[in-house]
Amino acid sequence: NAGVMQNPRHLVRRRGQEARLRCSPMKGHSHVYWYRQLPEEGLKFMVYLQKENIIDESGMPKERFSAEFPKEGPSILRIQQVVRGDSAAYFCASSVQATNTEAFFGQGTRLTVV
Amino acid sequence: GDSVTQMEGPVTLSEEAFLTINCTYTATGYPSLFWYVQYPGEGLQLLLKATKADDKGSNKGFEATYRKETTSFHLEKGSVQVSDSAVYFCAPNLAGGTSYGKLTFGQGTILTVHP
Numbered sequence: 001n002a003g004v005m006q007n008p009r010h011l012v013r014r015r016g017q018e019a020r021l022r023c024s025p026m027k028g029h030s031h032v033y034w035y036r037q038l039p040e041e042g043l044k045f046m047v048y049l050q051k052e053n054i055i056d057e058s059g060m061p062k063e064r065f066s067a068e069f070p071k072e073g074p075s076i077l078r079i080q081q082v083v084r085g086d087s088a089a090y091f092c093a094s095s096v097q098a099t100n101t102e103a104f105f106g107q108g109t110r111l112t113v114v
Numbered sequence: 115g116d117s118v119t120q121m122e123g124p125v126t127l128s129e130e131a132f133l134t135i136n137c138t139y140t141a142t143g144y145p146s147l148f149w150y151v152q153y154p155g156e157g158l159q160l161l162l163k164a165t166k167a168d169d170k171g172s173n174k175g176f177e178a179t180y181r182k183e184t185t186s187f188h189l190e191k192g193s194v195q196v197s198d199s200a201v202y203f204c205a206p207n208l209a210g211g212t213s214y215g216k217l218t219f220g221q222g223t224i225l226t227v228h229p
Binding site for chain 1: 118120150155156157158159160203205213214215216217218219220221222
């Protein structure tokens with residue numbers, strides 16, 4: 001059973017471009033969480049999705065950021081019109097159910113905006 | 115508001131030394147408590163957890179006890195190895211409930227163990 005797969009591992013975008021980060025949860029997992037780690041800081045929760053639904057987006061910036069988890073395929077974190085301050089490591093985690101089960105993390109995508 | 119404070123690093127130890135990484139939190143309720151570890155080039159892995167007061171989580175020689183009175187969850191290991199070199203994150207579930215996915219992470223402590 002493969003772990004949580006994130007791609008790409010490294011992504012470079014110019015200011016104003018769009019960034020699309022992908023997360024394939026572990027097999028059988030229908031709950032996905034996205035986190036952002038800015039330099040010198042801990043991971044910050046962004047959004048929690050369950051298949052086709054956004055459950056909790058309390059940590060998502062109000063503009064330019066969106067997330068989806070379609071019925072088929074990976075979860076996507078989309079950042080439009082990237083700015084230098086978006087440079088960070090973005091981590092995805094998945095779990096088989098919402099409560100009382102471990103969340104497994106991917107290796108992260110490191111986004112650099114130049 | 116709710117928050118977590120983790121001992122700053124980096125921490126450098128010799129092999130077989132004793133390790134303590136402090137973690138305290140503020141919360142309105144009684145959150146579940148977790149320690150995650152990130153080895154070089156890998157994703158975060160759950161190291162241990164405790165879900166109620168006085169519980170002791172343990173794994174790979176590491177231990178942490180849920181101290182309700184001091185709102186702390188310090189990580190300890192009696193004899194570290196070179197292979198323990200990694201970044202350690204304290205991560206309570208300050209959102210409450212029993213979700214293990216929505217966590218509040220400390221800033222991480224870099225541990226380096228020398229032979």
